[in-house]
Amino acid sequence: MTGLLPLIEWVGVAVFALTGALVAARKGMDPFGFVLLGTVTGIGGGTLRDVLLGARPVAWIMDPTVVLICTAVSLAAFVSAHHFEREGRARTLLWADALGLALFAITGTATALASGAPPVSAVLLGVVTATFGGIIRDILAGDVPLVLRRDVYVTAALAGSTAFTAAMAVLPLEVAAVLGFVVGFGLRALAILRGWSLPQYGQRADE
Amino acid sequence: MTGLLPLIEWVGVAVFALTGALVAARKGMDPFGFVLLGTVTGIGGGTLRDVLLGARPVAWIMDPTVVLICTAVSLAAFVSAHHFEREGRARTLLWADALGLALFAITGTATALASGAPPVSAVLLGVVTATFGGIIRDILAGDVPLVLRRDVYVTAALAGSTAFTAAMAVLPLEVAAVLGFVVGFGLRALAILRGWSLPQYGQRADE
Amino acid sequence: MTGLLPLIEWVGVAVFALTGALVAARKGMDPFGFVLLGTVTGIGGGTLRDVLLGARPVAWIMDPTVVLICTAVSLAAFVSAHHFEREGRARTLLWADALGLALFAITGTATALASGAPPVSAVLLGVVTATFGGIIRDILAGDVPLVLRRDVYVTAALAGSTAFTAAMAVLPLEVAAVLGFVVGFGLRALAILRGWSLPQYGQRADE
Numbered sequence: 001m002t003g004l005l006p007l008i009e010w011v012g013v014a015v016f017a018l019t020g021a022l023v024a025a026r027k028g029m030d031p032f033g034f035v036l037l038g039t040v041t042g043i044g045g046g047t048l049r050d051v052l053l054g055a056r057p058v059a060w061i062m063d064p065t066v067v068l069i070c071t072a073v074s075l076a077a078f079v080s081a082h083h084f085e086r087e088g089r090a091r092t093l094l095w096a097d098a099l100g101l102a103l104f105a106i107t108g109t110a111t112a113l114a115s116g117a118p119p120v121s122a123v124l125l126g127v128v129t130a131t132f133g134g135i136i137r138d139i140l141a142g143d144v145p146l147v148l149r150r151d152v153y154v155t156a157a158l159a160g161s162t163a164f165t166a167a168m169a170v171l172p173l174e175v176a177a178v179l180g181f182v183v184g185f186g187l188r189a190l191a192i193l194r195g196w197s198l199p200q201y202g203q204r205a206d207e
Numbered sequence: 208m209t210g211l212l213p214l215i216e217w218v219g220v221a222v223f224a225l226t227g228a229l230v231a232a233r234k235g236m237d238p239f240g241f242v243l244l245g246t247v248t249g250i251g252g253g254t255l256r257d258v259l260l261g262a263r264p265v266a267w268i269m270d271p272t273v274v275l276i277c278t279a280v281s282l283a284a285f286v287s288a289h290h291f292e293r294e295g296r297a298r299t300l301l302w303a304d305a306l307g308l309a310l311f312a313i314t315g316t317a318t319a320l321a322s323g324a325p326p327v328s329a330v331l332l333g334v335v336t337a338t339f340g341g342i343i344r345d346i347l348a349g350d351v352p353l354v355l356r357r358d359v360y361v362t363a364a365l366a367g368s369t370a371f372t373a374a375m376a377v378l379p380l381e382v383a384a385v386l387g388f389v390v391g392f393g394l395r396a397l398a399i400l401r402g403w404s405l406p407q408y409g410q411r412a413d414e
Numbered sequence: 415m416t417g418l419l420p421l422i423e424w425v426g427v428a429v430f431a432l433t434g435a436l437v438a439a440r441k442g443m444d445p446f447g448f449v450l451l452g453t454v455t456g457i458g459g460g461t462l463r464d465v466l467l468g469a470r471p472v473a474w475i476m477d478p479t480v481v482l483i484c485t486a487v488s489l490a491a492f493v494s495a496h497h498f499e500r501e502g503r504a505r506t507l508l509w510a511d512a513l514g515l516a517l518f519a520i521t522g523t524a525t526a527l528a529s530g531a532p533p534v535s536a537v538l539l540g541v542v543t544a545t546f547g548g549i550i551r552d553i554l555a556g557d558v559p560l561v562l563r564r565d566v567y568v569t570a571a572l573a574g575s576t577a578f579t580a581a582m583a584v585l586p587l588e589v590a591a592v593l594g595f596v597v598g599f600g601l602r603a604l605a606i607l608r609g610w611s612l613p614q615y616g617q618r619a620d621e
Contacts, residue, residue, distance in 0.1 A: 054263020056468020066536040261470020328478040
């Protein structure tokens with residue numbers, strides 16, 4: 001296990017950057033707007049994780065690989081996004097966001113556990129890492145954050161993060177990471193495909 | 208004085224978590240949405256304080272007591288909030304927010320003073336700690352931040368923080384903390400009860 | 415070169431604080447609202463820069479000069495802003511924001527380079543420092559962030575930051591700073607005066 005976590009991180013960064021760029025497309029931004037929104041979305045979750053853990057400095061400042069990934073993905077989206085229909089872009093955004101959510105839940109939790117955090121904090125940090133990039137993206141774009149609009153969203157991050165934390169007690173990291181990813185992404189995917197939702201407050205109150 | 212500040216912190220965390228959960232109720236969120244919004248609101252101010260002071264990591268990562276408090280309060284709100292009327296929930300939110308504001312102004316200022324910050328910075332950090340959780344709550348929920356809507360809000364935090372800082376020069380911490388709380392909460396309470404407001408820019412300009 | 419960077423920082427803080435206070439004027443806030451919004455806008459970019467670089471604590475906590483600058487500017491704006499027309503205030507906000515943008519792009523980049531960050535990270539940190547104060551200001555006030563509304567905005571920060579970084583390789587800091595400022599501010603000024611904009615996604619897609 002040396003290469004799995006960075007690989008997960010890079011893929012997560014790339015797909016979140018893509019979601020940022022797709023929002024930039026919807027807002028009709030210029031190329032630098034694509035890069036800014038793509039980059040902030042791609043590195044936002046990991047940056048907050050590093051800040052909360054007390055990194056000095058945060059990881060991308062000394063190794064800007066993830067910044068370059070975000071720039072490349074955002075520019076590729078700028079030159080190619082108009083080949084796809086609006087509907088296709090919305091679907092891509094939803095699935096890329098789901099993928100990033102499940103991947104970042106693992107890296108956030110793994111990083112926290114590696115620095116000695118107790119399980120409950122590690123799980124919370126996983127959820128925060130997974131959701132923060134998308135929250136910044138939506139706030140900057142003036143949208144209601146996806147985290148509040150979609151059902152089984154936070155829940156999926158929490159389930160993936162919890163499954164990973166529990167599995168880490170008895171399984172090697174690689175297996176635990178795959179398991180956590182399958183749980184988190186699977187739950188979110190089922191929610192998207194089947195329109196699943198949990199009992200909401202309003203529904204309870206109205207009964 | 209070993210137990211007063213943590214106690215103030217815990218009560219502040221609990222009441223701010225309650226305000227986050229009440230906003231989640233108004234938005235008709237699912238249980239995990241309650242927990243996320245309650246937790247972010249409850250620990251948001253203290254987290255920013257720790258980050259600005261350079262904590263590595265922020266306090267709740269190594270001792271997640273406050274996370275557990277937020278989770279418990281949020282779930283309790285989910286299962287019980289529908290027993291109360293909308294009007295009662297709005298009033299509870301307003302008063303819990305006022306209580307958290309006054310309490311966090313003290314802990315933010317005290318922590319800054321304890322780490323050697325000069326008084327003016329300690330007062331600003333108190334205000335930031337007191338207002339930030341509520342700001343995140345309102346932004347995440349898509350509302351105009353309470354800090355901008357209500358009069359004598361920032362002012363109350365600033366008065367409590369300033370009174371506490373001044374009192375610390377001549378009084379023991381416990382007495383100064385009680386004094387600062389009375390000033391901050393009292394001012395905010397009077398503002399709520401009597402509809403107090405300061406002269407605003409628009410009023411001046413129109414005269 | 416001992417005094418140039420702090421001087422640039424102070425001027426940048428003052429003009430950004432002014433933009434925050436002008437937004438407070440438009441929202442009809444009370445004096446403490448002016449000070450809060452002015453201060454958060456003035457120190458926001460530098461605070462994020464310090465946090466990302468791992469400062470402990472952030473600079474203004476130990477030396478609150480910039481906090482005092484923000485307070486003074488905000489109060490001066492409160493007592494004087496109603497002497498000016500709405501139109502004049504909007505123009506002042508736009509130009510003060512442009513000035514702060516160009517100045518903070520330099521200080522953000524210079525601070526990152528001084529702490530050993532590679533050029534691409536230093537440029538990104540310059541852009542983040544330059545834009546973040548204005549982003550917080552607009553989000554707190556419930557406006558769509560200027561960074562997303564105006565063309566050649568991020569671009570100007572990026573150009574100034576890149577020009578400064580490139581010039582630092584061959585020129586003394588003072589000269590590089592002046593060059594970077596001229597590039598960044600000049601580009602933004604031309605964009606404001608001539609209504610310049612880059613090709614946007616929507617335009618491309620519609621053609």
